[in-house]
Amino acid sequence: MNKKERVKITVNGSTFESLVSRRKSLVDFLREDLYLTGTKKGCGTGDCGSCVVLVNGEARTSCNLPAYRANGTEIVTIEGIATGRRLSPLQEAFVESGAIQCGFCTPGMVMEATAFLKQNPSPSENEIREAISGHICRCTGYVKIVEAIFMASQNITTDD
């Protein structure tokens, strides 16, 4: 049967309490219950990376994580990356380097790269490629995405 669970999840700094079906994935909870449609759903099986969000600071796909299992966690979605209207340096780099075409993979890529650059602030090109290898982009051939992440890593380093 369709059993429901009570959950308390913090998303982009706001805490939500809700009853969710055990079958509902975190991505569907974010998109349908919280109307945070910035997190995209490309495959539903954890293979394309478009639904990646930060769960307690770690990048992970949200389509294969039941929402109730995220009880008590802190989630950051793409809507929580910019400060007001000011884009993060990484987001700026995506815009500047032409890393965005259809843009459907962009939120997942930005979330992945945000977490990755925290762990590895000055990565090599190959490390960047490895880091985003769980993500599919069908438009850009990844060239300008890799450039954008590299560019952002340079900026972040100089800023610090």
Place this chain on the structure above:
Amino acid sequence: MSEIGTSVRHPDAEEKVSGGLIYGSDYSLPGMLYGLILRSPHPHAKIKAINIDEARKLTGVKAVVTGSDYDFPLFSVAGVKNVDDRLLAKEKVRFIGDEVAAVASVDLETAAEAIKKIHVEYEPLPAVFEPEEAMKNDSVLVHEKVKNNIVNKIEIRHGNIQKAFSQSDAVVEASFETPIVHQSYLEPQSAVANWDAHGRLTMWLSTQSPKLAQMTYASALGLPLDKIRIVQLPMGGAFGGKLEYKLHPICALLARETGLPVKMVNTRKDEFLAGVPRLPMKIWMKAGCRKDGTFLAKQTEIIANCGAYVNYSQGIQLSATTRHDNLYRLKNIETDSYLVYTNTIPKGCFRGFGCPQSFFAFESIIDMLAGEIGMDPSEFRLKNASQKGDKTPHGWHLGSCGLSEAIVASTKVADWKNKRRSLPKKKTAGKAYGIGMACCLHVSGNRAFLPFFDGAASYVRIDEEGRVMVSVGEPDLGQGSRSTFALIASHELGIPVAQVTVSRVDTDLSPHGLGTFGDRSTTITGSAVRNAAIDARNMIAEAVADELNTVPEEILFREGFVVSKRDPQKRLLFAEAAKTCSFKKAGETVLGKGHFIPPGVTMVDPETKVGNISCAYPFVAQVAEVEVNLRTGEVKVLSFWAAHDLGKTMNPIMAEGQVHGAIAQGIGFALMEEIPLKNGKTIYNTFKQYKVPRATNMPTIRALFIESNDPIGPYGAKGLAEPALTPVAPAIANAIFHATGLRLTKLPMTPGRVKQHLARFPI
């Protein structure tokens, strides 16, 4: 100062990077229901009975619909006379995935439960999956009226093929095969539909052509055209796959039945089971040349497996059958091409429209011919390359042609001559290295298959603040066509590109546009935008001439000002001039209208298929360097040098993006992607199984642009997006041959297939 030729970012970039943009699958309406489709589990069966009672009784289920509840007409996609499809199957199903019934419910979970409670009684029929089997006299018929399952046969005869072969010093032949591959746009197909109190339908869709969707869904639902409004929403990739799709009108049907808005979104499994993937082909080709490299003759047989319904396959077949004949100065051509029904997934458009398939065969054969006479393959291509001013056997007028320049440019940056000599010697540690090339051409808009009209129209609206809004009928698929249209309008109006917005398409408001496909946006729609902007400019000039103490013809629009040519001191800010123009006409908005009908373009002759189908033809030469692992069979693409004659580079950053993305898709087609069928069933459901290129699979890419300045394209511009994909697979196949001496003729060239070849022909 004009910004044409400078890099302009995508107008939606900020919204996309911050998650704010509402795509088709993000769209929702208050109180909407969710729909799901029940698909056939049989490749071919009679529907004996459908029982929906149990499904209907579930709490939350608002509608259950089946084909037998209605008398829907047969239909097909826009412009296709062969109407063979129905909204929901009636009496018979023809492939595993065929739409049988649909459910609308308050949530997806209940809808899924209801789908399970629909009981269909089938009587399985013998089925046919391979086109060669389907063409036999005793074969099962997919559609009773179509003899031998042959939907369409094309015969091409030019010159004297027998004589040309007898004069040839070298003759080669081979059989090639290309697989079913999915566009794999990242956003699955989706729809939201709602009916108003007057029985008018509005659909919010991510579609490449709102107008063709409107036409097709009107015929599928048996509605007059004016009862349907299509509002286009941003889409997460398309690549040809987001033209008409049955999910959309089925969603409309559920909304009508329930009187509520309904949303439907494909799962990835639905996409692999019942999307519209690339038309697979088996191609036999034979070619002959003189020992000096003069290309004399080519004979071809193409068998294309269109699956259960024709969709756009006839146009794709024509493109695959004819286009490659125009690349070189070839006079003697004989082709027999068959489009065949089978009980498999119906096929459709995918970037390249038949060319990735036919050029794989053709550009492999070219290398084989060159090899046979011991000539460098780049020299062979240069010797035979079509040139500007040529009229080809198919009646194409090449107003511009940068093929030779592209061959020279790509081989030069690739260090071709040196690598052709040195790479085969580099064989080390179980790895072999090689370099190969391939070329292609394409169209900028294709007159060959849509009967309605050719061309495009645009409105350029300027408000009293001087803000410019451009309307077109061609949606931006993400490739950035809106930035190109903004560049064109800003150039003609002498204002910064940031002052121009390009609206999305709405069939109630936008010009009647055929849509985005066939590389037509920049050339055809771009020209219409230019004409509309000039029209608006003339209106303003007319209105302010007195104030500037001159005549309209003597007024310039530049750097944000409207200026008298004779006395540049006399000038108005663009916004002031727009306000004057508007206020002189009691607040009327300045509305420029423009259209573009490509000159010299004709439909093809129904018999010979001769006809100048486009106003401008882009050309490409690409060079690939590969590493072949002789133990595992794995092919690694190391570098790509891609030279593109796009006429004029309108927006370099976006143009590069098109080339990079196309090469990624081409590498997928060449080495990884395939939907294998087992007894007609798609056995892949996920991206775990269906492998597309990842960041780690990509080579370094150098994109080069050849500006051949086409006499018809706006500012000289031609198409780019589609031909960028076409040569990738043959360039890689030719590089593998150079590395190993193995000629691979079946795509994808997976490690398993390469290993098989290596086992048979050890090197």
